[in-house]
Amino acid sequence: MGTSGSKGRGLWPFSAPAASAGPGGSPELTEAARAQHALARARGFRTAPPFVFTRRGSMYYDEDGDLAHEFYEETIVTKNGRKRAKLRRVQKNLIPQGIVRLDHPRLHVDFPVIICEML
Numbered sequence: 001m002g003t004s005g006s007k008g009r010g011l012w013p014f015s016a017p018a019a020s021a022g023p024g025g026s027p028e029l030t031e032a033a034r035a036q037h038a039l040a041r042a043r044g045f046r047t048a049p050p051f052v053f054t055r056r057g058s059m060y061y062d063e064d065g066d067l068a069h070e071f072y073e074e075t076i077v078t079k080n081g082r083k084r085a086k087l088r089r090v091q092k093n094l095i096p097q098g099i100v101r102l103d104h105p106r107l108h109v110d111f112p113v114i115i116c117e118m119l
Contacts, residue, residue: 054099054101057096074087
C-alpha cells in the first residue's frame with residue numbers, strides 16, 4: 001500500500017502510549033520510545049479522533065454567484081456562412097468553494113480499522 005499516509009512519515013496520530021510498549025506487552029517504555037513520545041508531545045501531536053467532519057469543496061463560484069463543478073459559455077461561430085453555437089469552458093474568475101462541513105462524520109483514511117473480514 002506504500003507510504004502515502006502519515007504512517008510513512010512517522011506521524012501516526014492514532015497510536016496510544018501503550019501501543020509502543022516493550023516486548024511481552026509491558027507498559028514500560030524504553031528510553032528510545034520515551035524520547036520519541038517526548039518529541040511528539042513537544043510538536044503538539046496528540047491522539048487524534050478517528051472522524052473527519054469537514055472536507056475541501058470540489059465546486060466553484062462564478063462571477064454571478066452560481067455554484068457548479070464546471071462552467072460553460074455559449075459562443076457563436078460562423079463557418080461557411082452558417083452560424084453555429086459552441087460551448088466554451090470558462091476557467092477564469094472562478095472562486096473555490098472552500099471548506100465544506102460533512103452531514104455525517106466519516107472515518108479518517110489513516111485510521112486502522114477492519115470494516116469487513118472474509119474468512
